[in-house]
Amino acid sequence: MYAIYSLLLALALALTSPWWIWRMLTTGRYRQGLAERLGGGPEQLRAATKPEQPVIWVHAVSVGEVLATTQLLRELQTKFKGWRIVISTTTTTGQTLARERFGEQNTFYLPLDFAFAIRPYLDLLKPRMLMLAETEFWPNLLRLAKQNGARIAVVNARISDRSFPRYKLFRGLMKPVLENIDSFLAQSKIDQERLIAIGADSARVQFTGNLKFGVITRKDMPIVSRLKSALAAESAKLETAVTVNISAANAAPVLVCGSTMEGEEALLLDAFRQLLNDFPRATLILAPRHPERFDAAAAEVSRRRLKLVQRSQWKDEPLAGAVFLLDTIGELAAIYELATITFVGGSLVPRGGHNILEPAQFGKPILVGPSMSNFRDVLGIFKSAEAVKTVTPVNFYYELHLLLTSPEKRWEMGKRAFETFSSQVGATQRTLDALEVLLWAPSTMLAQQHTKGERA
Numbered sequence: 299m300y301a302i303y304s305l306l307l308a309l310a311l312a313l314t315s316p317w318w319i320w321r322m323l324t325t326g327r328y329r330q331g332l333a334e335r336l337g338g339g340p341e342q343l344r345a346a347t348k349p350e351q352p353v354i355w356v357h358a359v360s361v362g363e364v365l366a367t368t369q370l371l372r373e374l375q376t377k378f379k380g381w382r383i384v385i386s387t388t389t390t391t392g393q394t395l396a397r398e399r400f401g402e403q404n405t406f407y408l409p410l411d412f413a414f415a416i417r418p419y420l421d422l423l424k425p426r427m428l429m430l431a432e433t434e435f436w437p438n439l440l441r442l443a444k445q446n447g448a449r450i451a452v453v454n455a456r457i458s459d460r461s462f463p464r465y466k467l468f469r470g471l472m473k474p475v476l477e478n479i480d481s482f483l484a485q486s487k488i489d490q491e492r493l494i495a496i497g498a499d500s501a502r503v504q505f506t507g508n509l510k511f512g513v514i515t516r517k518d519m520p521i522v523s524r525l526k527s528a529l530a531a532e533s534a535k536l537e538t539a540v541t542v543n544i545s546a547a548n549a550a551p552v553l554v555c556g557s558t559m560e561g562e563e564a565l566l567l568d569a570f571r572q573l574l575n576d577f578p579r580a581t582l583i584l585a586p587r588h589p590e591r592f593d594a595a596a597a598e599v600s601r602r603r604l605k606l607v608q609r610s611q612w613k614d615e616p617l618a619g620a621v622f623l624l625d626t627i628g629e630l631a632a633i634y635e636l637a638t639i640t641f642v643g644g645s646l647v648p649r650g651g652h653n654i655l656e657p658a659q660f661g662k663p664i665l666v667g668p669s670m671s672n673f674r675d676v677l678g679i680f681k682s683a684e685a686v687k688t689v690t691p692v693n694f695y696y697e698l699h700l701l702l703t704s705p706e707k708r709w710e711m712g713k714r715a716f717e718t719f720s721s722q723v724g725a726t727q728r729t730l731d732a733l734e735v736l737l738w739a740p741s742t743m744l745a746q747q748h749t750k751g752e753r754a
Contacts, residue, residue: 299471299474300437300438300441303437303438304411304412304413304438307411307412308412311410330390330393330407331390331393331406331407334406334407334409335407335408335409335410335415336409336410336415337409337414337415337416337417337418337419338418339406339418339419339422340402340406342402342403343384343403343404343405343406343422344422345403346382346403346404347382347422347423348382349424351380351381351382352378352380352381352382352426353381353382353383353384353423353424353425353426354374354378354381354382354383354384354425354426354427354429355384355386355419355423355425355427355428355429355443355448356371356383356384356385356386356429356430356431357385357386357387357408357428357429357430357431357434358385358386358387358392358396358431359387359388359389359392359431359432359434360387360388360389360391360392361389361391361392361395361627361628362510362652362653363387363392363431363432363454364385364387364392364395364396364399365395365510365631365653366431366432366454366509366510366512367431367453367454367509368399369509369512369726370453370509370512370726370729370730371383371385371400373726373727373730374730374733377730377734381426382404383400383404384404384405384406384423384425385400385404385405385406386405386406386407386408386409387405387407387408388407388408390589391588391589391627393405393407394627394628395627395628398628406419408439409439411436411437411438411439412438413438413442416438416439416442416443417442420442420443420446420448424446424447425443425446425448426447426448426449426737427448427449427450427451427733427736427737428440428443428448428449428450428451429450429451429452429453429733430450430451430452430453431452431453431454432452432453432454432455432456432485433452433455433456433457433458433461434452435472435475435476437475440475440478440479441475441478443478444478449480449481449736449737449739450478450479450480450481451479451480451481451482451483451732451733451736452479452481452482452483453483453506453509453729453733454483454485454508454509454510454725454729455482455483455484455485455489455493455503456484456485456486456489457489457492457493457496458650458671458672459671459674460650460671462492462495462496465492465496466495466496469495469496469497470497472496472497473497475497476493476496476497476498476499477499479498479502480502480736480739481502481504481732481733481736482498482502482503482504483504483505483506483728483729483732483733484503484504484505484506485505485506485507485508485509485510485675485725486505486507486508486675487505488674488675489505489675490503490504490505504732506725506728506729506732507722507724507725507728507729508675508676508722508725509725509726509729510653510655510676511655511676511719511722511723511724511725512723512724512725512726519629519632521609521626521629521632521633522629522632522633522635522636524612524614525583525617525622525633525636526636527614528614528616528617529550529552529581529617529636531616550577550579550580550581550618551577551580551581551638551639551702552580552581552583552636552637552638553570553573553580553581553582553583553637553638553639553640553641553698554583554585554633554634554636554637554639554640554641554657554662555582555583555584555585555640555641555643556585556630556634556640556641556642556643556652556656556657557585557586557587557630557642557643557644557652557653558584558585558586558587558595558643558644559586559587559588559643559644559647559649560591560594560647561646561647562643562644562646562647562667563584563586563594563595563598564598565646565691565694566582566584566641566694567582567584567598567599567602567604567621568602569694569695569698570582570604570621571602571604572695573695573698573699573702574619576699576702577702578618578619579618579619580618580619581617581618581619581620581621581622582620582621582622583622583624583633583636583637584599584621584622584623584624585623585624585630585633586623586624586625587643587644587652589625589627592623592625595623596608596623596625599621599623604619604620604621605619605620605621606620606621606623607620607621607622607623608623608625609622609623609624609625609626609629610625610626630656631656634656634657634660634662635660635662637657637660637662638663638702638708639662639663639665639698639701639702639708640657640662640663640664640665641664641665641666642654642657642664642665642666643667644669644672645666645667645668645669645670646667646668646669646689646690646691646694647667647669648669649669650669650670650671650672650673651666651667651669651670651671651672651673651677652672652673653673653676654666654673654676654677654680654686655676655719657715658680658685658715658716658718658719659716659719660716661712661713661715661716662712662715663687663701663707663708663711663712663715664680664685664686664687664711664715665686665687665688665689665694665697665698665701666686666687666688666689667688667689667690667691668688668690670688679718679722680715680718683714683717683718684711684714685711685714685715685717685718686715687701687711
């Protein structure tokens, strides 16, 4: 089965290679880390490797997974002193953030799922544990890591609405792949049931909760302090309210729109331009999800003749009536603290939405679009507490304006968001406990567990 899989994977790469090459040449994507993806471990990773030091290899696909697992990894570093934790990512943005948080000597790009690319990393690192975040079922990686003696766990495990039917259809092929995994730590009860439905042994699946509820955002980031000063100065300049029944404190609102996708910025910018009629000192902080779209977002701002201030070029000039384009990585979560109202993107277009927990931890009112399948369980929890508001392209401006002119509604909504966030904290500790048990479990116990799974 694995030989056929590798052959099909190689064929797929060969057939799509013109597209990959074109993307590398035109956008620069996928070019960085190419040697690492082919098995050439970076020199800094090799230099920091000590043969006697036990290693945990963590794979976090992109920024979201790095953010979600950061607190867990810090707890692991505290509990397992002397151990080394290395992090692989798939995306460039994820790699950048992982290097910032854990050092470039401990990060690398995930190798392609071929034995020739994977084995050099297993031979070099000899990991005691391979920990995968969310849904990363690479057949050769799992098989070779298991053969190499690693314990394998999937943390914050989830099966999306989109992928569940496909996985279930190929359950017969998935089952032997999933048998390599010792522990599935599901982020919801629904994910626990879905993992079992696609072939995971029920004895190895447990609900531990969503690690994203354990995210702890740095509050001392320099950009936040700079923005606070700039925004406070704008509010201080305002002597009277712009519109009847709007207090001076609310007349310079800050709208933070995070993780926006193509097709959303135009709507948000049109709403902001309309908002300036009543709130001429308002500020829109716009954070596109992908770095390659920074220029496109800037062009949308300029096309509407709105004042554009780019984070990468900002010299602390005034932000009244401006669109502050966050063209950097890793700062959005902290900047939500500055918001009067937040909007979480990827949700007004059919992309499944993004993380609403980052603004929730600061007690901010949250608006999202109807496409939130990637965070269905989190959204369900917040909706049941009336701690998030779903909007559409048609009523977005109405709901935004309603909240801006209703301080009490904003305060209540933000309060419910913070209380809901706080009530769910605990997944990090449960996951940590489960990983510790797995790491020290006798080999005979795991062998019996796998035998039981094969007979099931």
